[in-house]
Amino acid sequence: MVKAACRRHDQVGTAQLPSTAERTNGASIRIGALVPLSRPGWVEAGQHLLAGLELAVREVNDNGGILGKPLELIVRDTAADPQRATAAVDELAGLGVAALAGEYHSVAARAAAARADALGLPFLCSSAVLDALTEQPTDWVARLAPAQSYGWKIYADFLLNAGHRRIAVAIQPSVYWASGTRILRDYLAPRGxxxxxxxxxxxxxxxxxxxLVENRATALLLLVGYPEPAASIVRSVRRDQRLAGLLIGAPAGQPEFAEWLTLLxxxxxxxxxxxxxxERFSSLGVRVEAALREQLTEAPSFLAFEGYDTLTVLAEVLRSHGVDKERKVxxxxxVAVEGTRGKIQFSRTPGISVWQWTWPPVQVVDRDPNEPDRFRILHAG
Structure with missing residues (x-):
């Protein structure tokens, strides 16, 4: 039995990418983990994502590691900062990681993906959804989360099915929010x-x-930072009697975590x-859900499952191909790996520059007002 290893550091620097031989001769096989663990990053998202990564590493090592070597997870906090993410990739490459995993924020993931591509370092992005994760098609980067254009169209279908045609978005400057708005507008306009x-x-x-009143909007989507100004917008709308029937939506997932209820x-x-x-987990999903719940001491979010699936895929890839960079494609x-949320396989998808799992399950859910700890499935795609 190989003991699990995990190192968490915040320092970042620049180093040269070691040769293939240097990366395979160590006592362990290192995986670099990029996660937001401090503000302005979404800290709870980072914690859940990291919990999934760590659980999978422990299980791999408990079952003998990779070709007799333990996996070692080296964690870097991106804080949702693109420059910090780029520097972390350089540092992790210098430390001899075989691959990169993780990241939640699209702006940080995009910077990390560009640098990984330039260095020739495999990167499996767990959670960021921005379609254009890299400027040009690459064989070095793959993604588990659905592309924004896929998931947000499902959200738009939910809005249409619920009778909403006049949609307002509260928006802040961001390539991610701008992309989401464009997807919604392009999808909704032909449908009235x-x-x-x-x-x-x-x-x-x-x-x-x-x-909202002046424009007779029936739904308001929060395409803004969290916790602020998202929380203040919700409070203002909820307290305005003119907007009693207005739907507030948050496609990016702000209400997923316990802090949302604490705030609001x-x-x-x-x-x-x-x-x-x-809608229903396989036996693997049920087992992992229980382990994550114990580790987190709360119900795991979908990000924790994304983290677990990420390391499960990378472990299988390393068993099959090692770190031979000449076999990057x-x-x-x-890849054909049974994950917690279904069979994971990657393909080339039009309009998406990275290898993409097509597709993870997608749900539109909310917190039940009668049981806030319970999520209601409103729509699925």
Missing amino acids: GTVLELDMGAHAPTAVCDQ GDDGNSIPFLRYLP EYWSR
Whole structure:
């Protein structure tokens, strides 16, 4: 039995990428983990993602490791900062990692993917959904999470099926939010829907309410930072009697975590968001869910399962191909791994520059106002 290893550091630097021989002669096989563990990153997301990564590493090592060597997880906090993510990739490459895993924030993941591609270092992105994860097609990067254009269209279908045609978005400057707005507008317009942008740099949360009333919006989507200004917008809308029938939505998933309820209480219920879980788990999913719940001391989010599946895939790839960089295409094209949420295989998908799992299960869910700890499945794709 090989004992699990995990190292967490925040230092970042720049180093040269070791040769293949240098990366295979160590006592352990190192995996670099990129996760947001400090503000302005979404810390709870990072904690759940890391819990899944760590659980999978322990299980791999308890079962003999990779070709007799233990996996070692070396963790770097990106704090959702693209420059910090790039520097972390350089440092991890210098430390001889065989591959990179993780990241939640699209802006940080995109920077990490670009650097991994330039270095020729395999990177399996766990959670970031931005379609254009790299500028050009690459064989070095793959992704487990569904592309934004896939998941957000499912969210748009939910809105249409619920009778919403006049959609407002409270938005802040970000390539991720701008991409989401474009996806919604392009999908809704041919189906009779409209999207009104409310720039949160120009509107206070209370002023948003007046705009919603004036434009007769029936739904407001939160495409803004968390916890602020998202929480303030929710409070303002909930307290405005003119907007009693308005749907508040958060496709990016802000209501997923316990902190949301701590901040907003009952105001945080009935806010639909996207998550990437099946309606029913396989036996593997059930077992992993129980282990993650014990580790986190709370119900695991979909991010924890993404983390677990990421390391499960990388472990299989390393068993099959080692760290032979001359066989980079085979890293992803031949993967067929049973994950917690279904069979994972990667393909080339039009409009997406990385190898993509097509597709993870997608749900639109909200917190039940009668049982806030329970999620209701409102729509699935």
